[in-house]
Amino acid sequence: xxxxxxxxxxxxxxxxxxxxxxxxxxxxxxxxxxxxxxxxxxxxxxxxxxxxxxxxxxxxxxxxxxxxxxxxxxxxxxxxxxxxxxxxxxxxxxxxxxxxxxxxxxxxxxxxxxxxxxxxxxxxxxxxxxxxxxxxxxxxxxxxxxxxxxxxxxxxxxxxxxxxxxxxxxxxxxxxxx
Numbered sequence: 001x002x003x004x005x006x007x008x009x010x011x012x013x014x015x016x017x018x019x020x021x022x023x024x025x026x027x028x029x030x031x032x033x034x035x036x037x038x039x040x041x042x043x044x045x046x047x048x049x050x051x052x053x054x055x056x057x058x059x060x061x062x063x064x065x066x067x068x069x070x071x072x073x074x075x076x077x078x079x080x081x082x083x084x085x086x087x088x089x090x091x092x093x094x095x096x097x098x099x100x101x102x103x104x105x106x107x108x109x110x111x112x113x114x115x116x117x118x119x120x121x122x123x124x125x126x127x128x129x130x131x132x133x134x135x136x137x138x139x140x141x142x143x144x145x146x147x148x149x150x151x152x153x154x155x156x157x158x159x160x161x162x163x164x165x166x167x168x169x170x171x172x173x174x175x176x177x178x
Contacts, residue, residue: 004057
């Protein structure tokens, strides 16, 4: 069980090496939000090299299968979001959209590299009708074949994690003088 905190900015090395940025697309009418809680580089010679790997977890840190992840880039197919969406996904609505597997992960192999001094050409976000999502803009593969590993955590409105519930109970016990 993890007690993740949403990132308010990307780590310095990700900003420096990828020229990437974090955008938060919180929609007040959505039933929750996918927050970016971790982003790190992959090894340059491991199986995650040349990939953007995305993991999606719930409030308790458990993997969520079948969450659609959008890998958006200029030549990707256009998509149309339906009227049941409670938020507006980032523009342009072009993406390779693929669901997370049973272990809550999905990845995309990168064919082209991030050019020195320029951001990568891929934006990544979760694309579900009921939940808005953070987006990372400017991802891709570095020239040494290093990719990134991204973790989004779903925080549904009105749902407390087990860790938060335990903390709440501990505070109540303290208040009783126990």
